[in-house]
Amino acid sequence: MTEQVENVNVKDQIREFVREAAQRKGVSEVTDDQSLVESGVIDSLGIFRLVAFLEESFRVRIGDEEIVGENFESIAGIERFVLNKLNR
Amino acid sequence: MNFSWTDEQHAFRREVIKFAQGELNDDLIERDRNEQFFCEGWKKCAKFGIQGLPIPEEYGGGGADILTTVCALEALGYGCRDNGLIFSINAHMWSAEIPLLSFGTEEQKKQYLPRLVSGEWVGIHAMTEPGSGSDAYSLKTRAERKGDRYILNGSKTFITNAQLADMVIVFANLDPAKGPAGISAFIVEKGTPGFSISKKLHKMGLRTSPMAELAFTDCEVPAQNLLGKEGSGTAIFTASMEWERICILASHLGAMQRMLETSTSYATDRKQFGQPIGKFPAVAGKIAEMDIRLEASRLLLYKAAWLKSQGKHPLREAAIAKVFVSEACIKTAQDAIQIHGGYGYMTEFQIERELRDAISGTIYSGTTEVQKMIIAGLHGL
Numbered sequence: 085m086t087e088q089v090e091n092v093n094v095k096d097q098i099r100e101f102v103r104e105a106a107q108r109k110g111v112s113e114v115t116d117d118q119s120l121v122e123s124g125v126i127d128s129l130g131i132f133r134l135v136a137f138l139e140e141s142f143r144v145r146i147g148d149e150e151i152v153g154e155n156f157e158s159i160a161g162i163e164r165f166v167l168n169k170l171n172r
Numbered sequence: 173m174n175f176s177w178t179d180e181q182h183a184f185r186r187e188v189i190k191f192a193q194g195e196l197n198d199d200l201i202e203r204d205r206n207e208q209f210f211c212e213g214w215k216k217c218a219k220f221g222i223q224g225l226p227i228p229e230e231y232g233g234g235g236a237d238i239l240t241t242v243c244a245l246e247a248l249g250y251g252c253r254d255n256g257l258i259f260s261i262n263a264h265m266w267s268a269e270i271p272l273l274s275f276g277t278e279e280q281k282k283q284y285l286p287r288l289v290s291g292e293w294v295g296i297h298a299m300t301e302p303g304s305g306s307d308a309y310s311l312k313t314r315a316e317r318k319g320d321r322y323i324l325n326g327s328k329t330f331i332t333n334a335q336l337a338d339m340v341i342v343f344a345n346l347d348p349a350k351g352p353a354g355i356s357a358f359i360v361e362k363g364t365p366g367f368s369i370s371k372k373l374h375k376m377g378l379r380t381s382p383m384a385e386l387a388f389t390d391c392e393v394p395a396q397n398l399l400g401k402e403g404s405g406t407a408i409f410t411a412s413m414e415w416e417r418i419c420i421l422a423s424h425l426g427a428m429q430r431m432l433e434t435s436t437s438y439a440t441d442r443k444q445f446g447q448p449i450g451k452f453p454a455v456a457g458k459i460a461e462m463d464i465r466l467e468a469s470r471l472l473l474y475k476a477a478w479l480k481s482q483g484k485h486p487l488r489e490a491a492i493a494k495v496f497v498s499e500a501c502i503k504t505a506q507d508a509i510q511i512h513g514g515y516g517y518m519t520e521f522q523i524e525r526e527l528r529d530a531i532s533g534t535i536y537s538g539t540t541e542v543q544k545m546i547i548a549g550l551h552g553l
């Protein structure tokens with residue numbers, strides 16, 4: 085049960101972060117599976133902002149080699165990546 | 173919070189200074205005038221272990237943590253006045269070795285790192301193009317996949333160590349429709365058909381560090397020369413820039429210390445109006461400001477390196493350190509010239525060169541303006 089609550093929380097926080105980033109870039113809606121780089125929501129600097137946010141919010145460590153497209157492709161991808169780390 | 177170096181780091185620092193002062197400063201005025209790279213010095217540094225400092229021992233490196241590396245590079249900057257040689261070494265470490273270490277396959281690491289660490293090979297990094305500098309990801313160099321090969325076409329400019337390079341990490345877009353997500357990095361070895369040095373470039377400072385333009389014309393590389401995955405070019409570039417922005421100016425700290433000491437000693441010895449010029453508040457104030465800038469620069473750079481050593485991504489701190497240290501070094505070199513009066517402006521005194529060498533610090537690895545954009549961006553702007 086606690087794990088489920090945690091998972092919902094992770095997704096909500098990620099969504100909120102992405103929503104704010106999208107707003108700044110003038111993108112009004114982002115679905116869970118939409119490519120964040122291709123749609124211009126997360127640019128080269130945005131990825132690092134996102135990494136800093138994840139490290140801070142979820143107390144995870146993210147190596148340079150993990151900062152690749154597939155882990156940060158979409159809201160769903162980011163969530164998978166973070167949950168994988170938290171459950172390890 | 174602990175601001176002290178360990179005894180081992182202190183001892184290492186002294187060793188680096190002794191080595192650098194004894195081995196790396198010969199004929200520097202001539203070399204600077206003739207834009208001559210100090211090949212012997214490069215080899216000596218590699219033998220001493222500088223190029224391999226942060227690389228794990230299994231690839232022939234020293235396995236030093238980032239703070240020890242910064243400590244050694246600061247000492248190198250203090251002992252060695254050939255800022256061009258130091259710049260060439262830094263470019264090789266942060267933009268070739270580190271991306272290979274972080275993103276290379278085991279095979280790529282085994283193939284290239286030992287040769288780069290030993291100084292036998294020189295590695296370079298080619299991102300900038302005539303039409304794309306700060307806006308690096310708008311690059312025009314194209315990569316096309318053809319069976320088990322990639323074909324590269326395009327040109328690169330301002331490439332440090334180009335003439336010396338045995339291998340290049342070149343950034344090209346595989347799928348321009350995807351924008352930056354199409355950018356990928358490829359390893360190209362010297363002698364690959366279609367890869368050439370197109371034009372040697374001449375510079376204001378760092379003249380002992382070679383620079384040139386590169387051309388890729390239907391340059392074919394095997395698929396296994398892709399670094400990281402297709403589309404991970406932006407991640408590779410940003411990760412290596414993060415290391416570079418933290419570490420490349422560590423040697424500036426040593427140079428600033430050296431200029432502070434030289435200027436203090438000159439202000440003590442040189443007499444005008446019957447007393448040492450250092451007794452005049454206007455001159456003494458400059459010495460104090462040199463010290464203030466040095467201390468602040470150290471704290472900013474050490475903090476960014478410390479955060480990195482804690483596994484963090486100090487985007488903000490690295491940008492702040494990059495802006496502050498590069499500008500502090502220029503101001504300190506200018507003050508050093510002013511304190512030395514007409515002598516400071518003469519080549520023979522080897523201070524005017526420090527200013528010429530320092531100027532580009534606000535341009536490479538992302539300009540001051542770009543760093544400020546990064547910082548402001550983190551505030552939501």
Ligand SMILES: Cc1cc2nc3c(=O)[nH]c(=O)nc-3n(C[C@H](O)[C@H](O)[C@H](O)COP(=O)(O)OP(=O)(O)OC[C@H]3O[C@@H](n4cnc5c(N)ncnc54)[C@H](O)[C@@H]3O)c2cc1C
Nearest residue numbers: 297298299300305306330331332532535536537538539541
């Ligand atoms: C000594 C040296 C070594 C180098 N080595 C390498 C190397 O090995 N490999 C490599 O790929 N590149 C290398 N470079 C290139 C370097 O990365 C670029 O010069 C740098 O990124 C700036 O690009 P630019 O020169 O095209 O200037 P531009 O991007 O054209 O900038 C010109 C001016 O406009 C400002 N500006 C640009 N955009 C903005 C903005 N959005 N807001 C505010 N101001 C802005 C800049 O700050 C600058 O003042 C090297 C450069 C130097 C000087």
